[in-house]
Amino acid sequence: MxxxxxxxxxxxxxxxxxxxxxxxxxxxxxxxxxxxxxxxxLGALGIYEPFTEWAGAGAGVPLTGFGNALFKGVKEAxxxxxxxxxxxxxxxxxxxxxxxxxxxxxxxxxxFDSKMKS
Amino acid sequence: xxxxxxxxxxxxxxxxxxxxxxxxYNQYVKQVTPKHSGFKNVLAAYLVGGIICTLGQFFxxxxxxxxxxxxxxxxxxxxxxxxxxxxLTSVGIYQKLAKFGGAGTLVPITGFANSVAAPAVxxxxxxxxxxxxxNIFTIAGPVILYGIFSSWILGLIYYILKQFGVV
Amino acid sequence: MPENNRNNKFKMIGKQSILFHNPPYxxxxxxxxxxxxxxxxxxxxxxxxxxxxxxxxxxxxxAESEFxxxxxxxxxxxxxxxxxxxxxxxxGDLLAQLIASSFGVAELNIPFFGLFGACSTMGEALSIGxxxxxxxxxxxxxxxTSSHFxxxxxxxxxxxxxxxxxxxxxxxxxxxxxxxxxxxxxxxSNGPSIRIKGITTGKIVDYGIKDTMNMGAAMAxxxxxxIKTHLEDLNLKPDYYDKIITGDLGYVGSDILIDLLRxxxxxxxxxxxxxxxEIFDPESQDTHAGGSGCACSAITFTxxxxxxxxxxxxxxxxxxxxxxxxSKVSYNEGNTMPAIAHAVVVEAE
Numbered sequence: 001m002x003x004x005x006x007x008x009x010x011x012x013x014x015x016x017x018x019x020x021x022x023x024x025x026x027x028x029x030x031x032x033x034x035x036x037x038x039x040x041x042l043g044a045l046g047i048y049e050p051f052t053e054w055a056g057a058g059a060g061v062p063l064t065g066f067g068n069a070l071f072k073g074v075k076e077a078x079x080x081x082x083x084x085x086x087x088x089x090x091x092x093x094x095x096x097x098x099x100x101x102x103x104x105x106x107x108x109x110x111x112f113d114s115k116m117k118s
Numbered sequence: 119x120x121x122x123x124x125x126x127x128x129x130x131x132x133x134x135x136x137x138x139x140x141x142x143y144n145q146y147v148k149q150v151t152p153k154h155s156g157f158k159n160v161l162a163a164y165l166v167g168g169i170i171c172t173l174g175q176f177f178x179x180x181x182x183x184x185x186x187x188x189x190x191x192x193x194x195x196x197x198x199x200x201x202x203x204x205x206l207t208s209v210g211i212y213q214k215l216a217k218f219g220g221a222g223t224l225v226p227i228t229g230f231a232n233s234v235a236a237p238a239v240x241x242x243x244x245x246x247x248x249x250x251x252x253n254i255f256t257i258a259g260p261v262i263l264y265g266i267f268s269s270w271i272l273g274l275i276y277y278i279l280k281q282f283g284v285v
Numbered sequence: 286m287p288e289n290n291r292n293n294k295f296k297m298i299g300k301q302s303i304l305f306h307n308p309p310y311x312x313x314x315x316x317x318x319x320x321x322x323x324x325x326x327x328x329x330x331x332x333x334x335x336x337x338x339x340x341x342x343x344x345x346x347x348a349e350s351e352f353x354x355x356x357x358x359x360x361x362x363x364x365x366x367x368x369x370x371x372x373x374x375x376x377g378d379l380l381a382q383l384i385a386s387s388f389g390v391a392e393l394n395i396p397f398f399g400l401f402g403a404c405s406t407m408g409e410a411l412s413i414g415x416x417x418x419x420x421x422x423x424x425x426x427x428x429x430t431s432s433h434f435x436x437x438x439x440x441x442x443x444x445x446x447x448x449x450x451x452x453x454x455x456x457x458x459x460x461x462x463x464x465x466x467x468x469x470x471x472x473x474s475n476g477p478s479i480r481i482k483g484i485t486t487g488k489i490v491d492y493g494i495k496d497t498m499n500m501g502a503a504m505a506x507x508x509x510x511x512i513k514t515h516l517e518d519l520n521l522k523p524d525y526y527d528k529i530i531t532g533d534l535g536y537v538g539s540d541i542l543i544d545l546l547r548x549x550x551x552x553x554x555x556x557x558x559x560x561x562x563e564i565f566d567p568e569s570q571d572t573h574a575g576g577s578g579c580a581c582s583a584i585t586f587t588x589x590x591x592x593x594x595x596x597x598x599x600x601x602x603x604x605x606x607x608x609x610x611x612s613k614v615s616y617n618e619g620n621t622m623p624a625i626a627h628a629v630v631v632e633a634e
Contacts, residue, residue: 002175002179003172003175003176006168006171006172006174006175007168007169007171007172008168009171010167010168010170010171010172010174010226011163011164011165011167011168011169011171011222012164013167013225014163014164014166014167014168014219014221014222014224014225014226015160015161015163015164015167015221017163017221017224017225018159018160018162018163018164018220018221018222019156019160020221021220021221021224021450022153022156022159022160023153023156025496025498028224028229028233028257028449029257029260030260031221031224032224032229032230032233032257032258032260032261033260033261033264033265035225036261036264036265036268037264037265037268039265040265040268040269040272041268041272043269043272044272044275044276056175056178057171057172057174057175057178057195058168058171058172058175060174060178060192060195061170061171061174061195061199061226061227062167062171062225062226062227063225063226063227063229063230063261065227066227066230066261066265067265067268067269070265070266070268070269071268071269071272071273073269074269074270074272074273074276075273075276077273078273078276078277078280082277083277085273085277086270086273086274086277087270089269089273090265090266090269090270090273091266094262094265094266096193096196096197097196097200097227097230098262100196100197100200100201100231101200101204101230101231101234101235101258102234102254104200104201104204104205104231104235105204105231105234105235105238105239105254106238106250106254108204108205108207108208108235108238108239109238109239109242109250111208112208112209112239113239113242114236114239114240114435114444114445114446115210115213115445115446116338116434116435116445117213117434117435117438117445118320118321127544127545127547127548128548130492130545130548131545131548131549132548139492139493140491140492140493140621141493143492143493143494143506144492144493144494146541147494147499147502147541150537150540150541150544151453151454151499151502151537152453152454152537153452153453159450207446207448208446210446212446212448213445213446213447213448215448216448216449216450217448217450217451220450223448224448224449229448232446232447232448233447235446236443236444236445236446236447236448237444237447239444239446240439240444240445240446241444243343243344256444257443257444257447
């Protein structure tokens with residue numbers, strides 16, 4: 001059922017990225033960019049959304065899902081509001097994710113310090 | 119095998135042309151530099167990434183159960199996963215998980231959150247504005263830039279195609 | 286070892302080397318180390334091991350300065366001297382604008398030359414310090430260098446809490462500081478006197494490596510070049526030395542060095558030693574390619590190598606730490622990683 005699909009698909013995406021990391025000189029920062037842009041492209045091609053319908057969080061939680069959400073937001077904004085939607089949709093769709101990340105991280109800095117590695 | 123290595127090394131040392139020498143050296147280094155044990159890493163990434171996504175699915179279902187619609191549940195799931203990632207990063211657990219899980223912790227949205235929490239906590243010693251403020255997106259910035267930019271370009275294309283009645 | 290021609294005004298020999306007429310004495314040395322280093326194979330040899338990576342300070346950078354201050358004071362004390370006996374202080378570290386050094390040594394009130402040689406800084410400091418003494422420009426010189434894992438990670442790689450997986454070829458920056466007191470006269474202590482007989486100054490060598498996670502490969506050609514030039518300049522064979530000691534080539538870089546030298550018919554496979562390999566135990570400490578950073582060669586030299594010389598286990602060593610001279614900016618702008626290795630001939634007599 002859903003949990004099995006989420007595990008299998010999510011794990012598979014991570015496994016593919018791990019192979020990339022181990023066999024190329026790609027750094028994590030670049031990998032994250034590749035994932036998000038792949039998501040927007042596959043979203044635009046109409047592939048990723050049906051994939052997410054089927055795989056659930058297995059497709060939604062990885063950064064590719066974030067990219068897909070960005071394009072989805074832009075598309076919906078264009079459908080609703082026309083040209084301005086191109087500028088509005090991306091940040092609107094990602095608002096929750098980016099805000100939560102920013103705000104929680106900043107609050108964390110009030111209470112925690114970085115830790116030496118051992 | 120040793121014979122091959124020796125041939126390569128002499129191609130480096132005897133090579134007069136600097137560009138060629140450097141190319142030969144880079145090839146040789148690639149040969150002699152051991153890689154991470156591939157299979158174990160891939161398996162660990164699969165496991166950790168799979169579990170995080172499964173956890174996400176669990177949260178989505180739970181929020182639907184609490185009465186949210188699908189889109190709302192996804193939004194709350196994002197908040198929940200981000201919160202957990204920032205918390206685990208702050209207490210030093212996420213980094214340990216990442217050492218084992220590699221891409222399994224990098225790929226999910228939790229990796230994005232960790233990449234923002236880490237500089238926030240590290241740079242506070244340089245001040246709120248010039249420490250945290252300036253550096254908080256030092257790792258995740260590219261994700262936001264290229265994510266927004268690519269969706270903008272594709273959105274533009276979509277808009278144009280729409281004008282021409284293609285979509 | 287060739288005779289120094291004392292009638293010759295110049296003490297230069299060969300292409301890049303010097304043989305001193307009055308080889309300076311090493312009359313004191315110290316090693317202050319961090320927790321991980323203290324838990325390593327050489328841990329029991331360091332003067333002080335600190336569990337707290339901050340040393341009670343507020344920031345990593347201040348902590349590194351404190352490491353350096355302690356190393357300097359300890360070495361001066363062990364030499365039986367006080368701060369104002371030291372004519373020159375030569376120090377360097379990995380941080381931008383050498384802030385660890387400047388803030389670390391400020392209160393010592395010793396005339397100061399700041400140096401940048403990346404991880405080769407101890408070799409560079411010992412070289413220049415020896416020149417100052419043999420040239421009659423100083424009677425006592427202090428050479429210090431430091432590095433800190435947290436400060437280096439923050440500057441060169443990622444914030445500490447970032448979840449990244451280190452590749453096998455990546456090294457672990459050593460947290461600590463090492464200091465050496467050089468003098469024109471022998472100290473009164475028992476045991477053999479340890480002198481710096483000569484130096485070979487490295488040239489910048491760049492074989493086009495762009496991988497900051499594989500610094501051993503970037504630096505090995507520089508070590509090879511300095512060793513080869515040194516042996517040619519002084520007309521020596523590698524077995525003249527009990528040990529030929531590099532700083533932080535690590536496991537990958539050491540193998541490359543031996544391969545490269547073999548092409549020049551120079552075999553160091555039996556007496557090559559690398560501080561990066563000695564300072565940590567890769568199995569239990571998970572340090573992948575080995576230790577790195579200015580302190581890696583410094584505290585291995587002061588804690589371990591000098592001890593071997595004092596106890597008569599070794600008589601002659603060639604100490605040549607290597608440094609990779611890149612920065613985050615140069616790397617991002619697509620440049621390669623040029624490296625350098627400074628060699629110092631250390632003999633017990």
